[in-house]
Amino acid sequence: MGTSIKLLVGLGNPGPEYEKTRHNAGFWLVEDFCRRHGVTLSADTKSKALIGRYQQGAHDLRIVLPQNYMNRSGFSVAHIANFYKIPPESILVAYDELDLPPGIAKFKKGGGAGGHNGIKDIIAQIGSQDFLRLRIGIGHPGHKSKVTGFVLGKAPATEQRLIDDCIDEASRSIDTLMEQGWTDALQRLHSYRPQQKG
DSSP, X not given: OOOOOOEEEEOOOOSTTTTTSGGGHHHHHHHHXXXXXXXXXXXXXXXXXXXXXXXXXXXXXXXXXXOXXXXXXXXXXXXXXXXXXXXXXXEEEEEEETTSOTTOEEEEESOOOTTOHHHHHHHHXXXXXXXXXXXXXXXXXXXGGGHHHHHTXXXXXXXXXXXXXXXXXXXXXXXXXXXXXXXXXXXXXXXOOOOOOO
């Protein structure tokens, strides 16, 4: 039995100067999902987001890329969730994760923000930690003083390739989540190993 997710959120910063930065991994993942499913995202001024909709069979999934900058992502998520009466446990948020290496992504249910400003704001705005997460590994610069420059920097080509391949797999794992459920999706994504290419 599939998991009923009603809202898919990708976190990132709007604007061309941020487009290729590690902090936008959540955007990349959702854009990949939309590309594969032919979903068009369009600007919505009320929710300050790019929004789209994926409907197939029993699935009716709202898709949101907040355009309000990372640390204010929660506004868009809360706005859409309230409007469509979507409970936290039916929301899946994709974002960059410092604690996972490039090429690894993991699903997670609930929990704290782990220092991620986008997640912190969503928890504050929707008043719950119970939403699902899809954490995309970007690696860690080694010291917390370097984190800001690291997440707002571009990954070198070899790392970017690992992230891109992993995002493709993670995006397909969302399909598995909707069709077959949490356990199968976890098994699929968590057993994925990046292919080291020359």
